[in-house]
Amino acid sequence: MADKLILRALRGETLPTPPIWMMRQAGRYLPEYRATRAKAGDFLSLCYNPELAAEVTMQPIRRYGFDGAILFADILLVPQALGADLWFVTGEGPRLSTITGPEGLRKLKTKDDIHTTLSPIYDTVRILSETLPKDTTLIGFAGAPWTVATYMVAGRGTPDQGPAHLLKDTDRATFTALIDLITEATIEYLACQVEAGAEVVKLFDSWAGSLKGQDFEDFAVAPALRIIQALKARFPDLPVIAFPREAGDGYIGFHQKTGADCVAIDNSVSPQWAAANVQTAGCVQGNLASRHMVTGGQALVEETRHIVETFRNGPHIFNLGHGITPDADPENVALMVETVRAT
Ligand code: CP3
Numbered sequence: 001m002a003d004k005l006i007l008r009a010l011r012g013e014t015l016p017t018p019p020i021w022m023m024r025q026a027g028r029y030l031p032e033y034r035a036t037r038a039k040a041g042d043f044l045s046l047c048y049n050p051e052l053a054a055e056v057t058m059q060p061i062r063r064y065g066f067d068g069a070i071l072f073a074d075i076l077l078v079p080q081a082l083g084a085d086l087w088f089v090t091g092e093g094p095r096l097s098t099i100t101g102p103e104g105l106r107k108l109k110t111k112d113d114i115h116t117t118l119s120p121i122y123d124t125v126r127i128l129s130e131t132l133p134k135d136t137t138l139i140g141f142a143g144a145p146w147t148v149a150t151y152m153v154a155g156r157g158t159p160d161q162g163p164a165h166l167l168k169d170t171d172r173a174t175f176t177a178l179i180d181l182i183t184e185a186t187i188e189y190l191a192c193q194v195e196a197g198a199e200v201v202k203l204f205d206s207w208a209g210s211l212k213g214q215d216f217e218d219f220a221v222a223p224a225l226r227i228i229q230a231l232k233a234r235f236p237d238l239p240v241i242a243f244p245r246e247a248g249d250g251y252i253g254f255h256q257k258t259g260a261d262c263v264a265i266d267n268s269v270s271p272q273w274a275a276a277n278v279q280t281a282g283c284v285q286g287n288l289a290s291r292h293m294v295t296g297g298q299a300l301v302e303e304t305r306h307i308v309e310t311f312r313n314g315p316h317i318f319n320l321g322h323g324i325t326p327d328a329d330p331e332n333v334a335l336m337v338e339t340v341r342a343t
Pocket of ligand 1: 022023024025026027028037043070071072073074075076092093094141157204206323
């Protein structure tokens, strides 16, 4: 157990070669994923089918031998478990019922009601903890409250998270109550993933970059701190990765402020900046631009080497700066893994 590379990096060890996994590693760029998804029927049926969800989690591990396997599920299952309607429009993305004021919030369920919907996810984790290769780390995850709230308020992805900002700025009490409910549900959801066998958990705050000043402290930092403290109270050795995407200066001090063992870095900041300002506080994860998985070639090799070399003097987990896209070439992923392990 103690020898798994990702766990060693998360404990602060500087390794000669960084362990590697990839955001959205189980996804549409892989023909075997598309085949299993077709068998499941649709994306949500795949998420709630433990055997098939475990199968798609395993696919990139078989193909590339990543050091970590991320549970196959979605951050929007928590809103669904809280009573929001959720569906996916092919080619467009998620749609949910919206929450525009206190009456929308009142209709939601409580943190104790979520397991009826989410128990198949815990079964997926159990299957994976039995079937993954013994040197592969099993990573559970959830969306961070702000990011989940942006979808629950708007009912869809938005370019500027405008509807969530509007609710936050016009009815802060309702917005804060929504954040608190998601925070509490997320603690219970992640605790169940850990009990089922997740060895690490990651919090995805994909829209953290649109929070500034006190809002960043209140809605990105504070909920992450609350979740991490609650989980560590129950599981003292559990490592946590936080991903406040596009936080910019907000990355500085994020380890200390939230208690995260690792901060994942997107590719809007340079590895030099992140090494000097963030890695000094603990493990970092990142940050190759996903487009290299589409374009490949010498640029991929050079940028991969540059990232490995720049983070070499501290704890580092190699990853992309955001999820791999469906138009990526599976051969480029193999080239990235090969380059990381040869640098
Ligand atoms: O392999 C993995 O990374 C694990 C599974 C995973 C998925 N989504 C599967 C998925 C994880 C960790 C997520 C996180 C997630 N989901 C985030 C945070 C990370 C990020 O990308 O910023 C967000 C914002 C979501 C919400 C979500 N799910 C959106 C906006 C979409 C549509 C956009 C898209 O890429 O199609 C999804 C769908 C989704 N989640 C897919 C996958 C593999 C594609 C669905 C399909 O098969 O059609």
